[in-house]
Each structure stands twice: as structure tokens, then as C-alpha cells.
Amino acid sequence: MALVNEHLMKLPDNYLFADIAKKVNSFKVTHPKADIIHLGIGDVTRPIPQACAEAMKAAVDDLTHADTFHGYGPEQGYSFLTDAILKHDYAQRGVSLAANEIFVGDGAKSDTGNIGDILRHDNSIGVTDPIYPAYIDSNVSCGRAGTPDKDNRWSNVVYIPCLAENDFTPELPKQRVDIIYLCYPNNPTGSVLSKSELKKWVNYAIDNDTLILFDAAYEAYIRQPDIPHSIYEIKGARKVAIEFRSFSKTAGFTGVRCGYTVIPQEVTAATLSGKRISLNRLWSKRQNSKFNGASYIAQRGAAAIYTPEGKEQVKEMTGYYMRNAQLMKHWLDSTGLKVSGGENAPYLWVKAPKGFSSWQFFEHLLYNAHVVSTPGIGFGPNGEGYVRLTAFGDRQECEEGMKRICQHL
């Protein structure tokens, strides 16, 4: 008989957001007239940049004529996109990469999940905690995370606490780990790493032969000029880090689906016998056998964000959300709530008052202010006692939501 992958059964049926949706639906049944404001899911709401829309419509037109038709594209992405990435996302920040170090895909969730395919099932994992849960889930599903304890901590995962006491800046783990996930600007805490902080991690990776998986999906929200947008701004990172980028939050592409992964030629991991293997080459094999390239239409859309109009429109869009974040932070600060993030990231990380647990504060906000947040515990053990609010909403709704929260604390 065919046997299942039993590791996958350890994952809960529902993703965090399905649990939230269920609670919101229960609330709706008893409060059918309530005007609910959604600041929970990290999904964008503003229209995509006009430059992207025009490029994608032109791309669709290309597909309607035999002489401009595009079928299967180059596996790693079209050069019109990878060249723009190299120039605007990297060269302009002093980082030199080659075209064959960029892999265009359908989004960072697929790539951060599938990257596990190129790594052994028994590498040890380190994550900052709280963290985007998909990192852990994808390790659970191949057995790499080990087994959970009663608090849902996995035996083969080292949790690196990000707490108010350390200003949500992780300290280097005492124990060495084979692979570390870093996400900066951070989801969910909204914190960032300065160059010197990030340098500590790169040096740790070099010293410990650790692979860093660096998720920079929110880099477009960085406002402080001295914060690194790419881990490759740090010397030595080319040898130890893979970087994930997404157009989802940069250009409102959550429904379009496009992102990319950077694997410099120097990044290696070892065989059991100690031979060093290029991870660029291994990922290329993985993608060649299990992926057929990203959509031509999406890639044309993504390339348009690097045009002068596209850049202007992206700036306007991310600026809109960051103005939301600023206003939200201002309102919440005024209530005496402890709030972090929101300055270089579209997320606000709010300490629950009165000893509320994450879910208790979530329900308090839902039933009193009719505002949907995300319980921090959904992001890991050290998220307990917090909720995450996103700045991805409509301006008026964000302000109305904050006003209501202030009234009902």
C-alpha cells in the first residue's frame, strides 16, 4: 500500500488565519450589524501601481499574437526582469550579483518552503521567536523540526527570543545551529536589524558554518537610511546566505504572484563526507525538476516597478501604508499601550494590557472595538501576550479602528 508522509500529519489542519476567520464568523453571527475592521491578515489592499498594470496588459497582448507569443520562459526568469533586479535592487546599493544568482519564482512563501528540498532532513534549525509560522511548518512537514512538546516547541528547532527586554533584537544563540531563518524587516514584530547587528549574524554563520535564510520581503518599507535592505550589504554574506524577495508587499502583488530568490555561487553546504556543494546548483536542479518558471505576465508586471513611473508609484503605495502605520502608532501610543514596529515595517506589535493573553486581547479587540488583529501566539511561544496589527488597510478604516481601540481599552 502507498504510505503517507506522517510528518505532515503533525501540522494542524488549519493555518492561523483560518482559526481567526472562524472566530470572526462566530462574532458576526451574534453581531450581524457590527462594522468590522480587518487589521489582521498581512495582505495588501491598495491597487497595484499603474505602471505594473499597463505592463501586464501589454504582456497579455503579447500572448495574443504568434510573433510576440511567450510560452515556457527561461527557468530562472526573463533577463528583462533579472537585469532590472540586479541593477536596481543590488548594484545601486553596492551589491554585485550575477544573473545566474537570481531565481524568479511565484512568491516567497513557495521559495522559503521549497528551499528545504535542497537540504538534509536532519539539519538543526534556528528561528527568531516570534516568527512567520510557515518557516517552521515547512520544516515540520519533512521531519526536520522533530517533535513538539506541550507548548508546541519543536525538538530540533532552537528558538531565539525576541522580547521587549531586548527591544525585539535577537541575541546569537548559545547553541550552534545548521540553518537560521532571519526575516528583516520582521514579521510580526516590525523590528529591523542595523548593519552592525546583521553583521553579528553573518559572522556567526561564517564561524559556525551555518546557512542563513534571509527573508527580505518587507525591505521596501525601510525608512531609515542606514538599515540594510539586503544581507549582501554585509561583507562575507555571499558565502553563507540565501535571500528571499517578494513583489507582494513591494508592489501589491499578493494576487499576482511573483518573487525571487538569490543564491550566490559561493554559498555551499556539505555532504556527509564533507564535500562542499554549491546550493545555487542544487536549487537549479530542484527548480528544473519541480517548477516551470514564473508567469510571463507577472514578470512583465514586476519589471515595471523598476521604471521611473513604477518607482514613483511604489513609493506612493508603500508611503501610504507607512503613513497608516505612523498614525496607528500615534493613536496607540496615546493610550499607553506598548507598541513597537511601524517605523520601518508595515506591522505594529502591541503588548496586550491587563495580563491578557494573545487570544484574550484578540477577542477583547474584536468584541469591543470590532477590530480584527492577529494573536501573537500564532507566531510562536514568545508571541504570547501580544497581537499584531497591520498597516495594510484603508486610511479611514485604520484611523476609525484606532479610535475604537482607544475608546474600549
Add this chain to the structure above:
Amino acid sequence: MALVNEHLMKLPDNYLFADIAKKVNSFKVTHPKADIIHLGIGDVTRPIPQACAEAMKAAVDDLTHADTFHGYGPEQGYSFLTDAILKHDYAQRGVSLAANEIFVGDGAKSDTGNIGDILRHDNSIGVTDPIYPAYIDSNVSCGRAGTPDKDNRWSNVVYIPCLAENDFTPELPKQRVDIIYLCYPNNPTGSVLSKSELKKWVNYAIDNDTLILFDAAYEAYIRQPDIPHSIYEIKGARKVAIEFRSFSKTAGFTGVRCGYTVIPQEVTAATLSGKRISLNRLWSKRQNSKFNGASYIAQRGAAAIYTPEGKEQVKEMTGYYMRNAQLMKHWLDSTGLKVSGGENAPYLWVKAPKGFSSWQFFEHLLYNAHVVSTPGIGFGPNGEGYVRLTAFGDRQECEEGMKRICQHL
């Protein structure tokens, strides 16, 4: 140190088509003026249906207004698409499926590759031979295929020969296997299975507790009315089969990226202790943790193929390619070459004459007729001595190519 997945290293660096491209480039260097006709890669060339293009442009417009904006979609696909699939692809052929049995994705290559995530690493595999190489590659990369012998046969794979002697119709394997891949209409042989032949496989699966992975990417090319388009047209298949569908060949979506996978609720596999587990539920967990839904734009485009205009345009497009196949077959038959396929599939499977090997005949066609084919050996050991020609080209080029082949045999 981080360790690599060494199984992945067993895969060759280059996909078959990269090897072909290399040989074509060598030829170009010495024959810079040759007018090369490409009938090798199974990629479409005709424009996408106008109905799909209009739907996709309207979808892009939706994304440019806040009130019609679509971010992350439902994980399994939008109901406007899944409802159309249920009605037109299944109900109209007497197959009843539920919406939660359909999973919309970015294409059949991703899904047929990633499906391995839900199955144990040591299930035994059966493949008809020759076959689409990605099925085996995705099993090699997780260790499930075992080790290769000198002829590139993998130790944990049972090869089920499809030969001229059995009219390219596979016989049931003598040895039981846990998982069997079937692709009908077949890539590369172009053969199809009648209802009674397919029934044999479903019964084998029921009797042996075998899981069938049925790839129906080419179903739109079936011309004989009595050939099943879906494995669920066979009684009992709902318990033992997963079906993969693609819009790539149906509607020219190779550059758009959209397909879907059907997993009926009754399909199960076992835990080591013998408990039966729903594969629908496991795939849902897999997709929730490693995939973020297919593009809204692509899904709108796919839904348009089910409109009256869309259906007409798909019929015209697939008809064009099938007319190519008919003409090609006619020319090749006239030379005395042994040719199969091309009647319910866009592929022609051509026996190399004069004892040529696959690569020898490939080179003969390239250097004499300036026609690019695909060497059959690339599809598995039993593909030796054949080449595959595709009918996805331009009509005039197809005819010119055939004329040249006839002149140079």
C-alpha cells in the same frame, strides 16, 4: 555545518532540453545560415484564446481599483474557476466532484513534483516507460527512486514497457508497486487508453492498494469519442487516483502558468500502523504551508476557456495543432517510417530507421533536415531508438520540416 540533500545530487545538472539546446547551438556554429525548424520541445506557439486575453486584461484592471482589488485568494482557487471546472470538465462527462476536491495551482509540473511531499520516501514507484522525465526526477530528488544502474534505471522504480509490440499500451506490472504514474494522452508516445484498458489499471490499484497519479494534461487533444478524458470516468477511481490537469496545452498557458489537481475525499494512503489518511487533507496541509495560491489574473484567464467563446477558441487552437499532427503523420507514413501517436495527442513517436539510436537519429534530422526533434532515450530506457516530434509548431514550418525529412531519409 548545514548538510545538503544528497539525493538531489544524483540528478543530472541539465534537463534533457538543455542538452538538446547545446547540440542545436553546436550545429548553428557550423551552419550559421541553416533555417532550423523546432519540433522538439513540447511548448505551444499559437496565441492564447482571445476570451482568455480579455478576461486577463479585465483582471488586471480589477487590481487597479481598491474596490475590485484581489490580494491573496482562497488557497484552493477562486470558486469562479473551480465551479467552471466542476461543471465543464467533470459534470458534463458524468463525473461528480466537490469544490474542495479541486486544488488550483501554477501548473502540472509543480503539482506532479510536489505531490511527493505528502508520501513517504520509501514507497515503490511504477512508471510506464518511456515517460515524462520529471516524474522520475522528483522521486530521485527525495531518495524515493533509489539508486541508478549503468543504464540509468533506478532501483526502486518499476519500468512498465510501452513498446511497438504492445502498441504502446502498458501491461499491468507483475510486481506490485505503491504508486503508479499514468499520463494519458501519453507524453511522449501519443498513445491513449480506452475505457477498458484504463479500467484494468483502476482495478489493479484497488486490488493492490496502489495510488495512481494520473496526468491528463493533454486531454483536450482526444478526438475519439470513447476515450476517457478523466480517470474518474472509471468506477472506483475516486478511491485510488489523483488527477492532474493543466491549462498549458489546452489553452496555450505555458507562459501564463495555471493548472489544477483533483484529490477526491475518498483517496487515502496509510500510516505505518495501517491507519488510512485522506490525501486531500494532507495535500491541503502541504499547500497551506508551502504555496500561496495561483495568480488571480491566470485564474480569470483559465475560467474564460469555459465560456462559449472560450470553448470555441480552444477548439480552434487544439484543432490547428491536431491538423498539424495529421499532416505530419501523413508525410512520415509516406516515407515508410513507423509512426504512432498524433491521433488523440499532439505528439508523434517515430521509430528511428536503419538501426539509428535516438541521439543518432536526432543528429541525422538536425544535420540533414535541419529539424529539431527530441531523442526518445530522454524519456527512459524504452525510448531508445525513437524520437518525439511535436505538432505544436506553425503549420507551414511543420509541413516544410516533414518535406525535408522525407528528402533526407
